[in-house]
Amino acid sequence: MQYLYTPASRLTRALRPAAVLAAVLTLSLSVHAQAQEDALRAALQKRIPQLGKIDEVRKAPMPGLYEVRVNGAEIYYTDAKGDFIINGSILESKSLRNLTEERLNKLTAVAFDKLPLADAFTIVRGNGKRKLAVFEDPNCSYCHRFERDLQKIDNVTVYLFLYPILGPDSVEKSKAIWCSRDKGQAWQDWMLRQQQPPAAASMCNTTPIARNVEFGKTYRLNGTPTLIFPDGTRIPGAMEASQIEKYLSQTNKG
Missing domain, CATH: 3.40.30.10 (Glutaredoxin)
Structure with missing residues (x-):
């Protein structure tokens, strides 16, 4: 049986471009996601100023929805374009866990x-x-x-x-x-x-x-x-x- 021997330095050089590409892709996706969340925040703040101060926009547990946190610890949900606002809780159907309540409890946790x-x-x-x-x-x-x-x-x-x-x-x-x-x-x-x-x-x-x-x-x-x-x-x-x-x-x- 024959074995192919590749010096460590050569292997490292061969893998380096792939690792760099993966890092660039990860960073690009992160920047894109942040830009989308920032745009969504700006759009909602302009359309519905009565929401109050929007502290954070992030992906919600349910695919396709975004969590909008306002005034410290109030949570709403919206679509990717900010065309709809949902005021309510997300429950996981298998366990009936109230994911919105869990999130609020985490946000308002008291040491x-x-x-x-x-x-x-x-x-x-x-x-x-x-x-x-x-x-x-x-x-x-x-x-x-x-x-x-x-x-x-x-x-x-x-x-x-x-x-x-x-x-x-x-x-x-x-x-x-x-x-x-x-x-x-x-x-x-x-x-x-x-x-x-x-x-x-x-x-x-x-x-x-x-x-x-x-x-x-x-x-x-x-x-x-x-x-x-x-x-x-x-x-x-x-x-x-x-x-x-x-x-x-x-x-x-x-």
Whole structure:
């Protein structure tokens, strides 16, 4: 059997033109794609100025569509020419994953160590080693259900952010709870036993509640409860005890 021997230097020289061509093609495609996205952004900004500031245009998960991100974390979709605007979510049919929601959650992710914990109060169970932050409205029926399930979870510190977004009564209840001598007890008395604390004293500083609402608007916390785990995982909506336990185990490592 014969073998063909080609010196490494000769082989390198032979391959170099192909490698250079591939690099040039890749760069050309990248420049073309960027130019197309820039043109689409300019066209949309001119046609529909009421969209607001367009921060980014990129290919969407669905072929043929482009994602248009405006005002920080609002998402629309459009065709390659910008003739149509779609306001809605893209769901993957096989798994029913909401790809738009996943993208928004990524854009508005909140690092746990960046949470304004001074504007929350804590409820500690067991050794309190595991961490969980929750934004809740005292008049939210899903929050009441969630709190009942949360009672079954041990060895956790819950950072509770009062987040009154359902109306004036929610604000007043939140103020009363925040101004209670034992915030955690007052919260659980209301959420689990419907025992409302006395109205907040006039000298009580309730600005943390207002800051929570502004924080939620910034990070698009549109519903309650919203759960934030130490690894940045954000879950909107009530969860059963088994689900809470699962996420606590997965995200409280290290």
